[in-house]
Amino acid sequence: MTPKRQVFTLPTYTTISGRTLTDVKVGYETYGTLNAARDNAILICHYFSGTAHAAGKYAESDPLPGWWDTVIGPGKAFDTDRYFIISSDSLCCVRVFDDQVVTTGPASLDPATGKPYGADFPIISVSDMVNVQKALVESFGIAKLVAVAGPSAGSVKSLQWSVDYPEMVDRVVAVISPGLVLTPYGRSMIELWCAPIRVDPAWKNGHYDLREQPVTGMNEGLRATFMSAISPAWMDRMFPGDGWADPAKDPAFSIHHMFKAYAGVGALAAMSTPLCDANSILYMARAAGIYNARAKIAAARAKFLFIPVASDMLAPPACSEAAVRDIRASGGRAELHVLDTDGGHFDGLTAIARAGDVIRDFLASD
C-alpha cells in the first residue's frame, strides 16, 4: 500500500467565526477503492500533532508507516479490501513543514499582505475542520460515510461530524477520546502545552517570521505534550532506572545537568519541532478548547464506539464513559471498549490493533 498525498482546494471558505478565507487547501490520502455505489467510504481523522498519513509507506525505506497502519490495510480492521478510506490533513495542522502536509492555517500567506497570517488568522473550530472535510468527501460523490474514526483530536473531529452532519455519518469510532466536550482540566492541560511557547520571546505574540520559530518554547511545549501522552510504565520501559542525560554530567552537581528520561523525552519531542509551526500548535489547542459536540448530541444519528485506554491520564476512560452516558441519555447508541494497556494516551496509536476485532465487528454491524 503506497499512499500518495493529494490536495483538495476550496476557492473560498467562511469560518464559523465569520472570516472568509481564499484558496483553502488540505492534503489527503486514500487507501482502498471507492465502490460504484459510493457507499463504502470511511473518513479517518488525525490526532493533535498528526497528519493525513495514517497508513502505508511512501517508500520501502521509510522508517515507519502511517500512524494507524496496524488497523488500516488489506484484511485489517479498517479493511481496504472492503472500504475506501480517506484520511485528511486538518486545517491548522501543526506539522506545517512536513513535506507531505498540506494545510491552511496561521502559517499560510495572507493574500491581503503577502505575509503569513500568524496570530491574525481566524480561530478555527473543529466544525471548520469538519466543513472542509465534508467538501472533500462530497468531491468524491459520497453522500454517506460508513464511519468517521480517529484517535484523540481525531475522535473530536469524528464526534463533531456526527452532530454537524448527522445524515452523513453512520458510525463513529472514537479512540482515546476526551468525549463530547473537554473538561476544564483537559482544556487546561492542552493550554499548558502552549505556555512555554507563549513565554518564549521569539514567539512575539504570534507575529514571528516563519523561519524564526520560537524553537525553545516549542521544544518545551512539545515535551509537555509528550509527557501528557505517555505513562509512568511507558517511561520505565524506555528509560529503565533513568540515569544521566550525559554520562559526564551528574545531575547531583548542577541544575544545568539533566536526567536521561527527561532529556530523552525532550529529544523525542524535539524531533517534531523543525516540522511544526508554533502558532498552529496554539490554534489546534484552541480548537480543542472550544470544541463542544455535547450541546447538539441529540441531533446525532450515528452509532458510537468509544475505545479509551485504561492508563490514559490525558483523556482517561471517565471521559469516554461520560460521552456514552450522554449519548444513551439522548436516545442514541453507544458502546465502550476499554483497552487495558499501561502505556497511556499513546496506546490509542500503538496498541490500537488490540481493538482490531472490536472495530471490524462494529463497522460491519447495523
Added chain:
Amino acid sequence: MTPKRQVFTLPTYTTISGRTLTDVKVGYETYGTLNAARDNAILICHYFSGTAHAAGKYAESDPLPGWWDTVIGPGKAFDTDRYFIISSDSLCCVRVFDDQVVTTGPASLDPATGKPYGADFPIISVSDMVNVQKALVESFGIAKLVAVAGPSAGSVKSLQWSVDYPEMVDRVVAVISPGLVLTPYGRSMIELWCAPIRVDPAWKNGHYDLREQPVTGMNEGLRATFMSAISPAWMDRMFPGDGWADPAKDPAFSIHHMFKAYAGVGALAAMSTPLCDANSILYMARAAGIYNARAKIAAARAKFLFIPVASDMLAPPACSEAAVRDIRASGGRAELHVLDTDGGHFDGLTAIARAGDVIRDFLASD
C-alpha cells in the same frame, strides 16, 4: 495556638556534594511542649512549595492557618497536648520572600562575593535538608523522634531521615508520597514545572538579580505545578462549566483570550510568584530528582505509614504501594491507608483530617 518562627543557625555546613557553606540558617516553629525526658518530639516536614508554618495562625486576622492545621493541635491527630512538634523550613525553601521564611539557598548571599549564589549554589540533596534538621532536633537535646511526618516532598524528607538516621526515627508518616525514589515519570514531571523558567530569558541561566525574577516563567511553572497537584474533579468544582476568563473576550475569537479555569488556576498559582525565588524552585526540583531512600532502606528501623490519595496523578497510590513492598521485602514494617477522595495530590493537605484517627493510632502504636 500562636506559633512564632524562630531561627536555627549552623556556623558551617558541608554539603553531600562537598561544598562548605557558612552561616546556614533555617526557620522553624514548634507546637506543644517538650517533656522532661525529651522523648515526645515529632518532626514535621513541608511539601515542595511549603514552609515551616504547618499549624496555627500568627494573628487572629490571618486568612488561613498553617497547612496541616486540621491534624496538628490540641486533641488533633498530632496532639500537641501529648507531643512536641517541630516544623522546619527546608534548605532551598522556595518561598524565600515570605516574611516568615528563613532558609539558606541559591537566593542567599555568597560571603565570597557579597552577591546571591544563584546557580553557583551547590546542589542540595534531601540528605542535606535532613542533616540541618538533625542539628536542629539535637539542639533541643532530643535523641529520638516519635515520628517524622510530612506530605509529598515532606514525605521524601521523612523517608530520607529513616535511612540516614535510623536510630533517631521510630515512625514515619508519609502522605501523598512519591515513595522511596521517584519514578522517571515523576522526576520528569517535576522538571517539567521548571521548563517555563528555563525558557524565560529573564532567568539568565540562573544569574538574575533577585529583584528581577523571571516572573513570566515562574507564573507558568507554578501553574504547571498547580495542575499536577489538582484533579479533574477539583477543577469541575472550582470552575463549573469553565467559561471565559474575561466576559468580554471569547476564546473562540483569539488565541490571546483565555478560559476561566486555566486563567483561574494561573491566578491562584501566580499569587505565590512574588514570594518565590526561581532558582530555589529549580534546586528543590533537583533535590527531589536525585532523592533515593530505596538504596539504603534495609538500614531503616522505623515503622512506616503511607497515606496516598486515590485520585493523585502526581504521586499515585502505586508509588506508596511500591514503597510498602520494598520496606516489607527488606524486613521492615509498613502500612498503607488510601484516602479515597477525588481532589488529587492536594488532598494530602486538604483532606488529611480524614486520616486523623489512622495517624493518631499509628503514633501511639508500638
